[in-house]
Amino acid sequence: MEGMAGRSARLTWAVNLAAALLVVLWVVPTLGLLVSSFRDRDQIAASGWWRAAFPATASSFVRAGTAADQVEMNGLWVIAGSVLAPGQGLQAWGTSARAPEAYAPGDVADLKAGAALTVAADGRYQLTSPTPFTEKRGLRIFVTTIAPPRATFENYARVIGAEGLGRAFLNTMTVTIPATVIPILIAAFAAYALAWMQFAGRALLLAAVVGLLVVPLQLALIPLLRLHNEIGLGKGYLGIWLAHTGFGLPLAIYLLRNYMAGLPKEIIESARVDGATEFQIFIRIILPLSFPALASFAIFQFLWVWNDLLVATVFLGNRPDQLVMTGVLRELLGSRGGDWEILAASAFISIAVPLLVFFALQKYLVRGLLAGSVKGG
Template sequence: MAANDDGIAGETSGLKIVTNLSVVFLVVLWLIPTIGLLVSSFRDRDAISSSGWWNAPFATEQNFAASAEGEFRQTPEGWVLEGNVFGEDGSGEVISFGGRRSEPNAFAPGTTGELVRGRTLTVETNGDYVYVDPDEEQPSRNPTVYFGTKVPPSFSTENYETILASAGMDVAFINTLTVTIPATIIPILVAAFAAYALAWMDFPGRGVLIAVVVGLLVVPLQLALVPMLTFHNTIGIGQSFYGIWFAHTAFGLPLAVYLLRNYMVGLPRDIIESAKVDGATDFQVFTKIVLPLSFPALASFAIFQFLWTWNDLLVAKVFLPSNSESWVMTVKIADDLLGSRGGDWGILAAAAFVSIAVPLLVFFTMQRYLVRGLLAGSVK
């Protein structure tokens, strides 16, 4: 009997270790993109282009172009130009150089590179260069020297300063709050009343309504975009904040009703029946007993609805006016920053992280209610 108990204990311990390792793996897997986004938001454009964010703590190899300064002097070998690619201070180390933009790393430092038309270029490790042009006539313009060097890691808040000072970003932030807060509160209020009716009130067709709610969970919202916009134009709200509030409410109601109804069904029946025996109306039972006890489920749905609405792009593009005064942050990033700064990944990373900062704050503030709300009604 003792051996059997030891075996069971050993098996439980093994499963616990596997479970813990699996949770840690999933957490790390989800954190990697966020960490990468955060690190990239503090790097400049050249550093992001030259190496991945995981190399941010180390020196990176980057290519530069320096316009040769100074005056040519005539020698028996031809016209000679000397200088330093790092400027007057001469601080830096050249690891490769070239005479063309397409081949910036063609030669090793200290060697003489053969260029077109008999021209030569020599660049030392400390950046000193000698350019020789064998033509009889003095060159009309100074050449460009392309070289590679190791740049030490550097982090700054310049990307965030650019984003926060960007024209219209403050308006986009206010617009996002204007859309998100009502679009989170309205479906919770409507769904709470509906969930109580479906859970504790007897009326004809209740089972059919529950089946309809479950069926609406699998309907893609893309199918309803055009019909809903047409309906909005018909009743006169068109593309406006009223329209996007109603759209998010309609898209969020099925899950809200399903989640809250499952939670309310699991509440102790004795409490509700005792309140009704004492003369409480359904409205009083709902507001005084059911609603306070259902706070974990309400908070759970609020987290999901807030995240979906804040990060939404498709619904905002359809149900909001196209002028910049009505842009939310996702539209601002997609239509403005991504178009004007499509190659500046540092700016885009900073904009994306600013956009997810508020949802992260909401999630970590209310995450203790998430599991309790999601498990609502799963056990009796």
């Protein structure tokens, strides 16, 4: 035993290292998503989030004006304009895709038939020719620009200002709170019965609960919806509450049963000797002692229901007054989902409430998960 204990102590560094790696694997992508939520589309396309604090360079081309834009000045025909957008600086420019950085700001490029092009450091270009221009399509000017780092709140303003988001927030709260409380209430009674009451078939019921943990909820969506329609529930809040309750009960019963089975047996036996009924023992002893496990499951259930889209779509509907937050954010992103800056901002807006719930109950999380894992009843 001493050798085993010593070996376990020597491996502590490996456990700590593995935990640190897991933390990094979760924190780094989350940090990248947070940084991306404050960048615009052009910044995200030009560089990765880890370069958000540094100036970003980008290559593109703009077309000069056409013959309709020319004016005569000092015997020359001139087309003028700018190649830069606000906030950009010019690093290099060119007239060919093969050499897009052939010229520095202020250089002059000789073109055909005596024409010339120059682009100043401020982005203003001047195309001159001794003869009138006849081109109906402007000359392509390739530019390499540099933009200073900047943060924007436009992504969050666009998401928060999306039509129907406020109603969707209320819909999500209306779905999530009962769908978290109802399975906890039912599972607490069932877990107490499986942990401390003797009755025929208890082991079979516990085995069935464990088996239900591995059943994908997608298998039950359509049959359950048909059942709701047949009994008159249809699509509504009651139906989605019952659906989430059914899908969450196996984990809730399993988690709470393991915790309650690890509570001191002497306390329950003493209460029974003093004449307490099973209901009194459950209300006055078991529930207060089981609060860490109840809080642990509440966190899991709240996060799952809050972030759910599939079950809400099936049992609630897709009308604007029925959409939950995930549905509105999906509509905001569109069918292609290419607005990465909107996706990043939406992610952090949608996790604001779950984060509050998690930090409020996180001190009970580990206690609720680990309790009962060593001692069982």
